[in-house]
Structures are given as structure tokens and as C-alpha cells.
Amino acid sequence: MTPVELSRTVLRAVRRAVDAGELDVAVPERVVVTPPGPGGCGDYATNVALQLAGPAGQPPALVAEILVPLLAECAGVEDVVVTGPGFLNISLSSASSPTATLVGEIRRLGAGYGHGDALAGQVVALRVPYDVRAEVVADAVVRIVATQGGRGEVEHGEPVSLRPVPAPEDPAPLGPDAAQWALLHPAAHDRPRITADHLVQRESNPLFRVRYAHARVRAVGRGAGRLGFGAVPGDVPDAPGGLVTALADYPRILTGAAVHRAPDRLARHLVTVADAALPFLPTVLPHGDEKPSAAHRARFALAEAAGTVLAGGLSLLGIDAPDHL
Structure with missing residues (x-):
């Protein structure tokens, strides 16, 4: 230049x-x-x-x-x-790093990151039985199919084209978010667990890890705001490889979830993103007498990108992405 x-x-x-x-x-x-x-x-x-x-x-x-x-x-x-x-x-710079390019794309597209045209112009008929899990899965599939340019239509009739294993009991007592997760996280051929395990705030609960990771990203953003620096895509040499890979893989996962009518693929990938992000987040803000630098801005941008993917994926599953937890 x-x-x-x-x-x-x-x-x-x-x-x-x-x-x-x-x-x-x-x-x-x-x-x-x-x-x-x-x-x-x-x-x-x-x-x-x-x-x-x-x-x-x-x-x-x-x-x-x-x-x-x-x-x-x-x-x-x-x-x-x-x-x-x-x-x-x-x-x-002579060239942008792959991490900076990826983070820049996620920042530019926001909630639209991962959306594509794999099902453009297609009408996806989802014929489901009168069953609570089938209804919840179908609603999620409709949202996911829309990200790939398709339109899902839910019908009750024969022959049934989407019949996940029913829940053994009513998930409503778990509350809306935990009930959605309990029905969507297992593969369609697996029987969902309707237990209070989905409500506990500890690492053994995948839903907690996903929502907690998003809340931690928002907390990092508030901390950066207090310190007066913003997120700027850049190279992050110490970034966990698993996090960058998971973010880069999100479009492929979302496309597969749409094509195969499988929201469980999306749910499991959000767990992967969260598990890669959580150990990284404590490195984003300056410590002690450190002043915000380009490295901190780049880490913050990567953290925000993870938050964008987590929030977008949870929204498609019909689950709230909390700013505080």
C-alpha cells in the first residue's frame, strides 16, 4: 500500500x-x-x-x-x-492471516454466517406424527432449512417422513430452553433423557457449557468496553486450533443439518465450539499492568466470533443465548 x-x-x-x-x-x-x-x-x-x-x-x-x-x-x-x-x-501487512480472514467474515455476516444456498428454491415437506418431540424437531428443521435457501412445510399425515424417537415423558417441566435442548441434542434415533441434569450449572451439562460460553463472551465484551478497546480481526498465534477449526467448520455443519434434517448435528457442534472457546476466553483481556494491544484486540475479535456462532446456533434451535449466567 x-x-x-x-x-x-x-x-x-x-x-x-x-x-x-x-x-x-x-x-x-x-x-x-x-x-x-x-x-x-x-x-x-x-x-x-x-x-x-x-x-x-x-x-x-x-x-x-x-x-x-x-x-x-x-x-x-x-x-x-x-x-x-x-x-x-x-x-x-503483506497478507491477512487465515484467522483474521475467518473472523472478519464472521463479523461481516453476523447471524448470517454459515447461511448458504444448498437448498435454494426447494420446498422441504416435513410430515410428522402428533408428538411433542416430532413437532419440536420439525420446527427447528424449518429454521435450519431456511438458512440454506429452502422452505420447510410441516404437515401431519402419512406417510410420515420425520419420526424421531418420542420423549419418555413431558419435557415441559424443564422449562423452554432445557426442554428444547433435551429434545434436539440427541440424534433422532436416540431416546431423549428428560431429567433435571439439563438444568444443573456444571461442566457435565452440555447445554450449560454452551450458554455459559456465550455469557462469558458477553462478559469479556463488557470488560473490554471498560478498558476502552474494541475487537479488531488479526492473527492470534496462541488461539486454540480447535476453536478456529470449529468456527470455520460451522457453515458445513449447518448445511449438513439442513440437508439431513438433523438439528442434533448443530447442537453437538455448538458444544464443540463452547468447549474450545471456554479455555481461551480468560486470555482475552489484559492482566495486571498490561495495556490493551493489537493482540488483545485480535483475541477479542476471535472471542466475539465464537459468541456470534453460539448465539446464531442457539437461536436456530429455539434456545435463548444469555448475556449473563
């Missing part, structure tokens, strides 16, 4: 901040980028935050922090560091 291209990139970041209402200023016609001065770092530096601070009525350092995540998301930018009163120091 040339200095001229980088200047345009910085201007686009300013324009995005203005469009989002984060800065109330006129977008300047040009921004100067130069090699970093004493105390600086990276490949280039710009004083745009100091330039905008007066018109914005905000401290230069705060303007700089607003621009950091917007710049760091730009193609060709590896890292952005604020030094001094608000100088933005920019490191350029």
Missing part, C-alpha cells in the same frame, strides 16, 4: 466514523501520512486524530481510539497503535 493509498484508507475510516455517528465533524479533503516520528512505531503515522479533535469537541486520544478499529479492519493494515497525544501509527 502506497502512502497515497493509505491516506485514502484513513479518510474512508474517518468517513465511516462520521456516518456511524461516532464523530461529528466534516471529513477533511486529505490526510497526511508520514514515517513515524520519535516514540512512534509501525510503517506510517498520521495526526488525523489531533486534526479532528477540535472540531469534534473530543480529546485527540478518544478520536484516535474511535478510528483504531475502523482502520485495523481495512485490507492491508496489520496493526494500529496510538502513541503520544493521539498519533495513529499504522503497520502494513
Whole structure:
């Protein structure tokens, strides 16, 4: 990226901040980028935050922090560091890491990550018996089929095309979320367990681990907010390989769940994501006297990506994704 291209990139970041209402200023016609001065770092530096601070009525350092995540998301930018009163120091990258690319895609698509067109234009007829588990499974399949461009239609009639093993008793006393999980987590040919085990808040309960992992991601986000830093996709060398693999595999799992009318595949994959995310989350926030760095922003972005997948998957199963647990 040339200095001229980088200047345009910085201007686009300013324009995005203005469009989002984060800065109330006129977008300047040009921004100067130069090699970093004493105390600086990276490949280039710009004083745009100091330039905008007066018109914005905000401290230069705060303007700089607003621009950091917007710049760091730009193609060709590896890292952005604020030094001094608000100088933005920019490191350029020759190529994005696979983790950064994956996390960037999840952030861009949000709840739509994993959606595709495997069943585009198809009408999936789900003929089910009058049975509570069959009804719950069919409703989940309708939602999952829709993620792949299909339309599910539930009918009660013969011949039955979706007949999971019935629950041995009424799951309603478990409450809506635990009842959904009890009926959807086992494969259709397995008899569901309708027990209080689905309600206990301990590691032996897969539903608890999935919902707890999502709540922990939200807690990390609140902590990052208090420390004043945001999530920026980047390389995370110490990320658990299982977490990155599970996130990357989510579209394939979701497609398989839709094609095979098998919400249990999705439920089990959410457990995989949660089990990979939980040991990683304590590493996201700075500890002790540490200051937020590009590594923390990249870890935070990866954690948020895991939260996005967990929330999206739970929603498709008809289960609440709590912010607190």
C-alpha cells in the first residue's frame, strides 16, 4: 500500500466514523501520512486524530481510539497503535492471516454466517406424527432449512417422513430452553433423557457449557468496553486450533443439518465450539499492568466470533443465548 493509498484508507475510516455517528465533524479533503516520528512505531503515522479533535469537541486520544478499529479492519493494515497525544501509527501487512480472514467474515455476516444456498428454491415437506418431540424437531428443521435457501412445510399425515424417537415423558417441566435442548441434542434415533441434569450449572451439562460460553463472551465484551478497546480481526498465534477449526467448520455443519434434517448435528457442534472457546476466553483481556494491544484486540475479535456462532446456533434451535449466567 502506497502512502497515497493509505491516506485514502484513513479518510474512508474517518468517513465511516462520521456516518456511524461516532464523530461529528466534516471529513477533511486529505490526510497526511508520514514515517513515524520519535516514540512512534509501525510503517506510517498520521495526526488525523489531533486534526479532528477540535472540531469534534473530543480529546485527540478518544478520536484516535474511535478510528483504531475502523482502520485495523481495512485490507492491508496489520496493526494500529496510538502513541503520544493521539498519533495513529499504522503497520502494513503483506497478507491477512487465515484467522483474521475467518473472523472478519464472521463479523461481516453476523447471524448470517454459515447461511448458504444448498437448498435454494426447494420446498422441504416435513410430515410428522402428533408428538411433542416430532413437532419440536420439525420446527427447528424449518429454521435450519431456511438458512440454506429452502422452505420447510410441516404437515401431519402419512406417510410420515420425520419420526424421531418420542420423549419418555413431558419435557415441559424443564422449562423452554432445557426442554428444547433435551429434545434436539440427541440424534433422532436416540431416546431423549428428560431429567433435571439439563438444568444443573456444571461442566457435565452440555447445554450449560454452551450458554455459559456465550455469557462469558458477553462478559469479556463488557470488560473490554471498560478498558476502552474494541475487537479488531488479526492473527492470534496462541488461539486454540480447535476453536478456529470449529468456527470455520460451522457453515458445513449447518448445511449438513439442513440437508439431513438433523438439528442434533448443530447442537453437538455448538458444544464443540463452547468447549474450545471456554479455555481461551480468560486470555482475552489484559492482566495486571498490561495495556490493551493489537493482540488483545485480535483475541477479542476471535472471542466475539465464537459468541456470534453460539448465539446464531442457539437461536436456530429455539434456545435463548444469555448475556449473563
